[in-house]
Amino acid sequence: MGNRCAVIGVGQTKYRTKRADVSLAGMVREAALEALADAGLTFADIDSVVVGKAPDMFEGVATPELYLADALGAVGKPMMRVHTAGSVGGSTALVGASQVQAGLHERVLVVAFEKQSESNATWALSTHSPFSASLVVGAGGYFAPYIRAYIRRSGAPANIGMMVAVKDRINALRNPYAHLKIPNIDLAMVEESMMLWDPIRYLETCPSSDGAVAMVLASEQAAEAAGAATGRPPAWVHGAAMRSEPMGMAGRDSVDPRAGRDCAADVYRQAGVTEPRRQFAAAEVYVPFSWYEPMWLENLGFAEKGSGWKLTEAGATAFDGDIPWNPSGGVLSSNPIGASGMIRFAEAAQQVRGQAGEHQVAAAVDGSRLALGHAYGGGSQFFAMWAVGARKP
Amino acid sequence: MTTQASLPPETPQTSDARVVHVLEFPGGYTRSTGPVIGRFLTGLRSGRLFGVRMPDGRVLVPPTEYDPQTAAALGAADEDWVQVGPAGTVTTWTWVDDPRPDHPLDRPFAWALIRPDGADTALLHAVDSGSKAAMATGMRVHPTWRAERTGAVKDIACFAPGEGPAEVPALAPAGVPTPVDGPASDGEAELEPVSMVTLPHRLEYRLRGGTVWNHFIDGMAVGQIRGTRCAKCGKVFVPPRGACPGDGVPATEWVDLPDTGVLTTFAVNNVPAAGAPEVPFISGYVLLDGADVAMLALVSDVPWQEVRIGMRVRGVWVPDAERTRSVKNLKWFAPTGEPDIPFEQFEEYV
Numbered sequence: 001m002g003n004r005c006a007v008i009g010v011g012q013t014k015y016r017t018k019r020a021d022v023s024l025a026g027m028v029r030e031a032a033l034e035a036l037a038d039a040g041l042t043f044a045d046i047d048s049v050v051v052g053k054a055p056d057m058f059e060g061v062a063t064p065e066l067y068l069a070d071a072l073g074a075v076g077k078p079m080m081r082v083h084t085a086g087s088v089g090g091s092t093a094l095v096g097a098s099q100v101q102a103g104l105h106e107r108v109l110v111v112a113f114e115k116q117s118e119s120n121a122t123w124a125l126s127t128h129s130p131f132s133a134s135l136v137v138g139a140g141g142y143f144a145p146y147i148r149a150y151i152r153r154s155g156a157p158a159n160i161g162m163m164v165a166v167k168d169r170i171n172a173l174r175n176p177y178a179h180l181k182i183p184n185i186d187l188a189m190v191e192e193s194m195m196l197w198d199p200i201r202y203l204e205t206c207p208s209s210d211g212a213v214a215m216v217l218a219s220e221q222a223a224e225a226a227g228a229a230t231g232r233p234p235a236w237v238h239g240a241a242m243r244s245e246p247m248g249m250a251g252r253d254s255v256d257p258r259a260g261r262d263c264a265a266d267v268y269r270q271a272g273v274t275e276p277r278r279q280f281a282a283a284e285v286y287v288p289f290s291w292y293e294p295m296w297l298e299n300l301g302f303a304e305k306g307s308g309w310k311l312t313e314a315g316a317t318a319f320d321g322d323i324p325w326n327p328s329g330g331v332l333s334s335n336p337i338g339a340s341g342m343i344r345f346a347e348a349a350q351q352v353r354g355q356a357g358e359h360q361v362a363a364a365v366d367g368s369r370l371a372l373g374h375a376y377g378g379g380s381q382f383f384a385m386w387a388v389g390a391r392k393p
Numbered sequence: 394m395t396t397q398a399s400l401p402p403e404t405p406q407t408s409d410a411r412v413v414h415v416l417e418f419p420g421g422y423t424r425s426t427g428p429v430i431g432r433f434l435t436g437l438r439s440g441r442l443f444g445v446r447m448p449d450g451r452v453l454v455p456p457t458e459y460d461p462q463t464a465a466a467l468g469a470a471d472e473d474w475v476q477v478g479p480a481g482t483v484t485t486w487t488w489v490d491d492p493r494p495d496h497p498l499d500r501p502f503a504w505a506l507i508r509p510d511g512a513d514t515a516l517l518h519a520v521d522s523g524s525k526a527a528m529a530t531g532m533r534v535h536p537t538w539r540a541e542r543t544g545a546v547k548d549i550a551c552f553a554p555g556e557g558p559a560e561v562p563a564l565a566p567a568g569v570p571t572p573v574d575g576p577a578s579d580g581e582a583e584l585e586p587v588s589m590v591t592l593p594h595r596l597e598y599r600l601r602g603g604t605v606w607n608h609f610i611d612g613m614a615v616g617q618i619r620g621t622r623c624a625k626c627g628k629v630f631v632p633p634r635g636a637c638p639g640d641g642v643p644a645t646e647w648v649d650l651p652d653t654g655v656l657t658t659f660a661v662n663n664v665p666a667a668g669a670p671e672v673p674f675i676s677g678y679v680l681l682d683g684a685d686v687a688m689l690a691l692v693s694d695v696p697w698q699e700v701r702i703g704m705r706v707r708g709v710w711v712p713d714a715e716r717t718r719s720v721k722n723l724k725w726f727a728p729t730g731e732p733d734i735p736f737e738q739f740e741e742y743v
Contacts, residue, residue: 020425020588021427021588022425023424023425023427023429023430023458024425025459026427057416059422060422060592060594070458070460070464071464073464075461075464115425118422118423118424118425119422120418120422123666124418126666126668129414129600130412130414130600131600131602131606132632132689132720135676135690135691136676136689137662137664138666140660141662141664145660145678146658148658148659148660148702149743152658152702153740153743196663196664197661197663198662198663198673198697200660246638248630248634248638248686249639250623250628250630250637250638250686251628251639251685251742254743
């Protein structure tokens with residue numbers, strides 16, 4: 001895995017439907033400045049900048065990394081953009097981490113963002129080639145058949161998705177950065193919301209958000225120095241991996257993709273995790289549609305195949321459960337697409353740093369358990385994950 | 394100096410020709426300007442060019458939000474703003490013999506970098522010099538302002554040779570004349586500062602289907618679904634693939650497939666979209682008999698409440714007389730009425 005690497009600063013904008021008051025550059029800079037302040041640093045301390053966002057069509061800004069160099073203090077430094085569809089926030093963090101792990105840089109600023117209000121993501125996702133029929137409308141239209149297949153395969157009760165939708169929105173009430181705040185949410189409200197892409201209801205769907213997230217990643221020496229200076233402990237990277245697979249491969253399991261299982265296995269091997277449900281104190285997992293919680297519970301090895309929904313049903317993944325999933329409210333509560341993966345990684349880091357505020361999971365800070373950050377993208381084709389902990393690996 | 398080549402003539406549309414593919418979002422995408430760029434654009438609307446002063450005293454035009462050297466925020470204080478020009482000096486240029494439809498001028502013109510008087514950087518704009526021979530680095534130019542100003546760089550129609558005068562016409566449709574160095578006119582003062590711009594979002598491609606796709610379409614033109622088989626794993630792909638995604642080897646053997654199969658899973662779509670069928674519509678994955686990947690297809694001729702995983706389906710085609718060289722010949726899949734197939738028999742194809 002190379003040299004040790006740690007998160008020493010985290011910054012987020014508040015996620016909103018529309019940030020009309022700032023430019024794209026101004027919004028991204030807000031998150032970067034907050035991360036630098038958290039780390040007790042300035043742009044001058046940064047050796048390299050890595051940015052990530054979803055496809056260019058989501059905002060219509062080509063090569064945004066060139067436009068953002070001024071705002072991110074990247075002039076005269078290495079700067080690059082990472083592009084792995086919806087998982088890009090996660091893979092951007094991992095590209096930055098690899099620059100530290102390889103010994104190239106002491107401090108790397110990683111930033112992910114989306115300003116979705118300037119554009120239309122559903123349209124941008126539905127630009128079919130003239131050679132095929134136009135039968136998929138947005139991400140929900142793509143994922144709904146796989147959710148239906150999961151329900152059929154697992155025999156899960158119909159209310160599991162609604163339980164996730166309620167749980168993550170209740171968690172969001174504790175997170176000052178979260179976009180959706182629905183204080184009176186309950187199963188009945190979710191059930192009564194419009195069926196958009198059967199079996200996905202409106203309230204089982206992620207919102208469309210403007211926002212950005214940033215982290216400062218540091219070498220062992222730089223992390224110890226920052227921790228001593230700020231009094232805020234680093235989150236050490238214990239395991240990190242990415243995997244991908246093609247969409248139209250014969251025999252591919254689109255419900256339980258092998259790339260996701262392989263990616264998790266690699267991270268767990270590096271981090272010494274053999275029982276994820278017991279060894280992780282919290283997990284921030286990319287769940288853009290409610291049913292993806294039980295699906296990923298199985299894919300990530302927290303439950304046997306076909307029984308992920310039983311953890312959700314028993315309340316194990318709730319804030320007060322034995323393995324809280326998405327204590328921040330998750331993608332279901334805030335979704336600036338390109339940033340959503342890195343938000344998962346950053347929230348996992350905040351949990352083990354003890355910096356998660358009102359949505360802090362108490363068990364995450366004693367150092368004996370880890371936190372998982374997870375992202376996926378494309379047609380469940382790209383996976384990025386890391387395991388972070390309060391103790392050095 | 395470069396000379397812009399003419400665009401190639403349009404390729405005639407034949408069955409094997411490139412297909413024009415336009416991606417255009419109706420109404421365009423927006424850009425929140427933020428306060429700095431918004432102030433510059435508001436200035437353009439009032440017929441004035443503004444720059445922003447950096448801490449080292451230099452003046453940037455157009456302004457940037459952040460100091461390119463130190464990343465410090467710029468333009469926070471009123472005294473950081475400097476009115477520049479309107480006349481300026483060409484620092485470099487290139488000639489355009491054949492203007493494109495979206496160029497600012499419909500006659501030959503120069504793209505030039507123009508440093509307005511009082512500025513330390515240059516902005517890009519068109520110079521209407523009449524001829525290439527009339528262009529020179531170091532020449533003096535002045536802006537030609539439009540009456541229809543919206544707070545955009547196109548509020549300057551172009552630059553023209555000479556010192557001016559750079560008259561600013563009244564803001565159309567109902568403005569009053571704005572003195573170049575005076576306060577904003579009454580008409581201008583009533584407008585909100587510019588904070589958002591809307592820009593067209595359009596991409597145009599010319600695509601070719603390629604050998605594999607063309608053979609598939611030739612089959613669809615006569616009501617025959619064709620797939621390809623991987624020489625290594627033996628799996629059959631439909632729509633056909635030129636190479637096996639699993640083995641990475643050519644999949645060149647053609648296989649004629651029936652138009653019957655099983656619906657492996659589906660969505661009931663209630664979200665309307667341009668180009669998509671009327672809602673509610675069923676999009677589903679049909680595993681054709683003999684194929685190894687399920688193909689995305691429309692399911693119809695059945696109430697949506699009665700659509701089931703495992704349902705046997707058959708293709709419904711347009712009448713022979715209406716066939717074209719298109720996937721649209723296969724309208725949708727409809728139930729055959731045969732008994733459902735147990736999920737376990739096709740689960741691996743989901």
